[in-house]
Amino acid sequence: MQLSYSSGMRKVSFADMNCSVAQALEIIGEWWTLLILRDCFLGIRRFEDFVERLGISRNVLTTRLETLVNAGILERRPYDDARNRYDYVLTEKGRALWPTLTALRQWGDEWILGAGNEPLLLEHRDHGHRATAQMTCADCGEPLDARSVRVIPGPGATT
Amino acid sequence: MQLSYSSGMRKVSFADMNCSVAQALEIIGEWWTLLILRDCFLGIRRFEDFVERLGISRNVLTTRLETLVNAGILERRPYDDARNRYDYVLTEKGRALWPTLTALRQWGDEWILGAGNEPLLLEHRDHGHRATAQMTCADCGEPLDARSVRVIPGPGATT
Numbered sequence: 001m002q003l004s005y006s007s008g009m010r011k012v013s014f015a016d017m018n019c020s021v022a023q024a025l026e027i028i029g030e031w032w033t034l035l036i037l038r039d040c041f042l043g044i045r046r047f048e049d050f051v052e053r054l055g056i057s058r059n060v061l062t063t064r065l066e067t068l069v070n071a072g073i074l075e076r077r078p079y080d081d082a083r084n085r086y087d088y089v090l091t092e093k094g095r096a097l098w099p100t101l102t103a104l105r106q107w108g109d110e111w112i113l114g115a116g117n118e119p120l121l122l123e124h125r126d127h128g129h130r131a132t133a134q135m136t137c138a139d140c141g142e143p144l145d146a147r148s149v150r151v152i153p154g155p156g157a158t159t
Numbered sequence: 160m161q162l163s164y165s166s167g168m169r170k171v172s173f174a175d176m177n178c179s180v181a182q183a184l185e186i187i188g189e190w191w192t193l194l195i196l197r198d199c200f201l202g203i204r205r206f207e208d209f210v211e212r213l214g215i216s217r218n219v220l221t222t223r224l225e226t227l228v229n230a231g232i233l234e235r236r237p238y239d240d241a242r243n244r245y246d247y248v249l250t251e252k253g254r255a256l257w258p259t260l261t262a263l264r265q266w267g268d269e270w271i272l273g274a275g276n277e278p279l280l281l282e283h284r285d286h287g288h289r290a291t292a293q294m295t296c297a298d299c300g301e302p303l304d305a306r307s308v309r310v311i312p313g314p315g316a317t318t
Contacts, residue, residue, distance in 0.1 A: 019197070035180065095304070099266070108182045112183060116314050118313035122310060122311070133295070145257055148283065149281040
């Protein structure tokens with residue numbers, strides 16, 4: 001394992017773990033990163049807008065955006081070549097994080113803020129009704145939760 | 160905002176943000192915490208087993224477990240009163256994080272490890288087929304993604 005920071009908060013990299021949760025967190029598990037991505041899904045694209053909305057330091061934001069661009073989650077699109085300014089836009093890989101963020105938001109709505117205190121809601125675009133996301137089985141369509149599945153070793157299992 | 164650590168990695172608390180993603184991350188966004196929860200879903204319950212599987216320092220693990228217990232995500236169940244030993248078991252609030260972890264794992268499987276390299280797979284318990292979790296609309300049952308919904312202010316919106 002590689003040493004990453006001297007802070008007691010994080011000493012090791014998860015990159016060597018044979019686990020897709022660990023590998024995902026190695027990229028998006030840094031403090032601030034999921035809030036940056038939340039803002040990307042809300043349509044924020046510009047450095048100054050992230051700074052203003054999040055109250056994040058410019059140094060940390062620069063590092064986080066760089067990590068996300070290097071990981072292929074965001075792409076840089078020049079909007080002012082003369083001044084070297086970019087929009088930061090979600091790629092397909094980035095948009096694929098929508099279920100993770102939505103599940104996290106709904107958990108916070110239900111278990112922390114509580115029903116009736118949701119800052120945001122979703123509307124199903126073509127139908128106009130409220131959209132509450134639910135995990136279902138892609139094969140049979142039934143709702144899934146921790147108790148309806150069991151974990152089995154996959155093709156990449158090592159232990 | 161309250162100052163939390165002196166590390167450059169995290170300087171502020173997300174607790175005051177009117178956002179359920181921020182509030183959720185305030186509790187489960189710490190480095191290591193989602194991997195601890197992943198192990199809880201895999202049936203791990205004991206301090207020494209977390210230490211061994213994760214290679215996490217005992218100090219950090221103690222702090223993380225305490226946060227999760229205080230937040231009502233894990234509960235302590237004594238298994239050896241004489242030696243003051245506990246199992247750490249997911250509560251209903253904790254089990255409700257399953258969609259978040261599952262979405263994150265599937266994203267890592269698809270976008271980092273790649274198909275055919277999944278360390279774990281899910282089997283739909285009562286049916287025996289492989290269970291791939293999919294976000295669908297609880298109202299109409301259609302698959303949901305970032306493009307099929309629009310965000311509208313909820314009852315708790317402040318800005």
